[in-house]
Amino acid sequence: MLTIKNYINGALVEPISKKYIDNYNPSTGKVFSLCPDSDEQDVEMAYQAANAAFEQWSNTSAEKRSKIMLRISSLIEKNIEKFAEAETMDQGKPLWLSRNGEIPRAVSNIHFFGTAIEHFASEAHPMGNHAVNYTLRTPIGVVGCISPWNLPLYLFTWKIAPAIASGNCVVAKPSEITPYTAYLLSEICIEAGLPAGVLNIVHGLGAKVGSAITSHVGIKAISFTGGTKTGAEIARVAAPMFKKLSLELGGKNPNIIFADCDFEKMLTETLRSSFLNQGEICLCGSRIFIERPIYEKFKKAFVEKVKVELVVGNPMQADTKVGSIVSKMHFEKILSYIELAKQEGGSVLCGGNAVKLQGEFAEGWYIAPTVIEGLQYNCRTNQEEIFGPVVTITPFDTEEEVLHMANSTEYGLACTIWTENLTRAHRMSFAIRAGIVWINCWLLRDLRTPFGGVKNSGVGREGGWEALRFFTEPKNVCIKI
Ligand code: NDP
Numbered sequence: 360m361l362t363i364k365n366y367i368n369g370a371l372v373e374p375i376s377k378k379y380i381d382n383y384n385p386s387t388g389k390v391f392s393l394c395p396d397s398d399e400q401d402v403e404m405a406y407q408a409a410n411a412a413f414e415q416w417s418n419t420s421a422e423k424r425s426k427i428m429l430r431i432s433s434l435i436e437k438n439i440e441k442f443a444e445a446e447t448m449d450q451g452k453p454l455w456l457s458r459n460g461e462i463p464r465a466v467s468n469i470h471f472f473g474t475a476i477e478h479f480a481s482e483a484h485p486m487g488n489h490a491v492n493y494t495l496r497t498p499i500g501v502v503g504c505i506s507p508w509n510l511p512l513y514l515f516t517w518k519i520a521p522a523i524a525s526g527n528c529v530v531a532k533p534s535e536i537t538p539y540t541a542y543l544l545s546e547i548c549i550e551a552g553l554p555a556g557v558l559n560i561v562h563g564l565g566a567k568v569g570s571a572i573t574s575h576v577g578i579k580a581i582s583f584t585g586g587t588k589t590g591a592e593i594a595r596v597a598a599p600m601f602k603k604l605s606l607e608l609g610g611k612n613p614n615i616i617f618a619d620c621d622f623e624k625m626l627t628e629t630l631r632s633s634f635l636n637q638g639e640i641c642l643c644g645s646r647i648f649i650e651r652p653i654y655e656k657f658k659k660a661f662v663e664k665v666k667v668e669l670v671v672g673n674p675m676q677a678d679t680k681v682g683s684i685v686s687k688m689h690f691e692k693i694l695s696y697i698e699l700a701k702q703e704g705g706s707v708l709c710g711g712n713a714v715k716l717q718g719e720f721a722e723g724w725y726i727a728p729t730v731i732e733g734l735q736y737n738c739r740t741n742q743e744e745i746f747g748p749v750v751t752i753t754p755f756d757t758e759e760e761v762l763h764m765a766n767s768t769e770y771g772l773a774c775t776i777w778t779e780n781l782t783r784a785h786r787m788s789f790a791i792r793a794g795i796v797w798i799n800c801w802l803l804r805d806l807r808t809p810f811g812g813v814k815n816s817g818v819g820r821e822g823g824w825e826a827l828r829f830f831t832e833p834k835n836v837c838i839k840i
Pocket of ligand 1: 505506507508509510514532533534535536563564565566568569570573584585586587589590592593607608609610640641744746772812816817
């Protein structure tokens with residue numbers, strides 16, 4: 360049995376308590392590794408290591424920091440198969456998705472910020488010929504990065520890469536549900552020669568390790584991705600200490616389809632935006648609104664495509680499109696939402712059930728991709744985040760009506776719009792209340808763009824310069840000439 364270790368002060372270490380949590384492979388429902396059940400003592404040790412490393416790391420040139428980061432990214436790339444298998448074993452997503460999506464993106468995150476830091480510059484504000492201001496951008500110190508289980512290495516590196524690129528030292532916690540690739544990353548950091556203490560990874564539960572990071576007085580900024588409830592708790596604890604906060608939270612994203620769209624392109628992409636990664640992506644479009652003239656055509660073609668193309672199966676198998684749900688608890692939560700949808704008057708057009716596989720996968724947690732119609736836009740199923748392979752379809756007649764429905768949730772992360780009418784695309788993009796709008800595409804990502812949500816989907820933006828600005832403190836220096 361694999362025993363995962365914490366990565367503190369450049370070494371792989373056991374949790375001080377010597378306690379471990381069972382880590383499940385969701386495709387088999389069996390324990391395959393042990394994850395440290397760390398507590399505030401381990402966080403304190405990590406903080407001390409980070410704090411001790413800060414002086415030197417923050418004064419290391421950007422060029423040198425960059426070189427080390429590029430070594431880390433190319434070592435992950437070299438070991439892509441090992442990382443992909445680990446991610447799939449831990450998270451349940453199909454192996455092809457780990458291999459072609461998740462792990463290459465983690466490589467890109469580190470590469471992107473490792474190179475960006477060499478181009479990061481600050482501003483000057485001259486006051487005619489009598490004074491000049493310039494802005495110093497210095498690293499914050501020790502920062503905390505906390506990430507969820509849905510895109511484990513992808514989201515973990517999305518945070519730690521800009522943090523260390525800009526000269527901070529990090530105490531990080533991956534989700535205890537999916538700790539494996541963060542552990543492999545710690546081995547790579549040692550091999551790449553990342554100085555001890557620059558990155559510290561403390562595995563364990565949110566209530567112990569996460570809250571010890573959030574409440575630590577020496578940790579001056581928290582970058583968090585996860586659920587809205589947890590985000591609110593982090594904000595409550597961190598606010599009185601005036602920590603910098605970046606919170607990337609839940610979503611309930613609308614996918615708005617106008618009758619004038621390119622139907623075939625829209626259909627293919629809507630299948631992806633509904634069910635990729637078992638629907639466990641904060642950006643998935645779980646509420647699909649279809650303009651009435653094409654509602655019946657869409658419904659027939661979409662349900663057919665889901666039934667024919669979306670093979671639910673063992674995630675290691677090449678033809679599997681939908682793997683297993685990450686945990687038993689989450690599996691039960693998704694099924695309970697399907698029951699709720701029925702109680703609320705919804706008709707299940709396909710799926711709606713758990714899927715039982717054979718042999719060693721018989722105890723795994725699988726759910727058939729589910730399409731539901733006939734629900735009110737403001738019922739719980741259409742307002743609360745399910746975060747699984749479940750979408751609802753709803754017809755609309757006017758732009759005004761669909762905007763009202765789309766904007767009706769507490770969330771405002773992302774929106775997809777399908778139309779060939781450019782003026783309408785601009786008008787809708789302006790009116791939709793979300794941090795990200797995709798027109799005639801979905802999840803097309805450029806790492807330079809601001810990433811984040813409005814309303815209860817979060818505070819602040821990640822990506823590009825936004826992330827490097829978050830992880831630095833601007834200081835204005837005014838010189839009288
Ligand atoms: P959670 O909020 O449950 O957990 C996220 C992380 O926070 C985990 O590492 C968790 O540890 C930790 N945590 C839990 N409680 C605390 C606490 N009190 N203090 C500090 N840390 C804590 O989210 P999930 O892991 O369930 O992830 C799914 C959620 O993430 C969905 O709502 C999804 O929308 C959102 N998400 C948002 C994205 C975005 O960019 N906006 C992207 C991806 C996901 P533990 O695992 O032990 O609970």
